[in-house]
Amino acid sequence: xxxxxxxxxxxxxxxxxxxxxxxxxxxxxxxxxxxxxxxxxxxxxxxxxxxxxxxxxxxxxxxxxxxxxxxxxxxxxxxxxxxxxxxxxxxxxxxxxxxxxxxxxxxxxxxxxxxxxxxxxxxxxxxxxxxxxxxxxxxxxxxxxxxxxxxxxxxxxxxxxxxxxxxxxxxxxxxxxxxxxxxxxxxxxxxxxxxxxxxxxxxxxxxxxxxxxxxxxxxxxxxxxxxxxxx
Numbered sequence: 611x612x613x614x615x616x617x618x619x620x621x622x623x624x625x626x627x628x629x630x631x632x633x634x635x636x637x638x639x640x641x642x643x644x645x646x647x648x649x650x651x652x653x654x655x656x657x658x659x660x661x662x663x664x665x666x667x668x669x670x671x672x673x674x675x676x677x678x679x680x681x682x683x684x685x686x687x688x689x690x691x692x693x694x695x696x697x698x699x700x701x702x703x704x705x706x707x708x709x710x711x712x713x714x715x716x717x718x719x720x721x722x723x724x725x726x727x728x729x730x731x732x733x734x735x736x737x738x739x740x741x742x743x744x745x746x747x748x749x750x751x752x753x754x755x756x757x758x759x760x761x762x763x764x765x766x767x768x769x770x771x772x773x774x775x776x777x778x779x780x781x782x783x784x785x786x787x788x789x790x791x792x793x794x795x796x797x798x799x800x801x802x803x804x805x806x807x808x809x810x811x812x813x814x815x816x817x818x819x820x821x822x823x824x825x826x827x828x829x830x831x832x833x834x835x836x837x838x839x840x841x
Contacts, residue, residue, distance in 0.1 A: 646670030683796025
């Protein structure tokens, strides 16, 4: 069984073949394109589990592809690793601020890149490891769409469910209201950022019905995070 679907966006034929060989050997299903416009189309049609994205490619630039993927309702949560010969710190920061989960400068070892991909998937998409997401005493069944805390079923609405799933897939990471809007509602949704606060309150109330410590932490001037401060 494949470990996941990878979209490889790289216009160097030799490097593309090398990376495809290494990742297929690690049981990834690899789809390749050298073109940014096609990459965006492929990702929107069937969101991959991870994207390896070169900065300098045909069509749309890698940084613009990254930006648009983060704005898409179906691709906002897809992990993205930028590949680039641009090793300047300013470029690395720009890539990460655009939404990339990691940044690998060329030249690199394919074995190191495989390890970086595995690390990002473990950190960003733990749900790929099975049909359950868990944090502290909180468990989400992705098949049954049920949430339990301390073993007790938590009554939760569909929007709060999507919001909680996003937090569970990124434990400890702080998200601004705008990033949560993009990830949960989609960039095109005509919703005020303060709407996030309403659903955060509903989510906290639902989780509180089963006892335990507060898991949704407010980070002043930054946003919200799933964090067990007692751990």
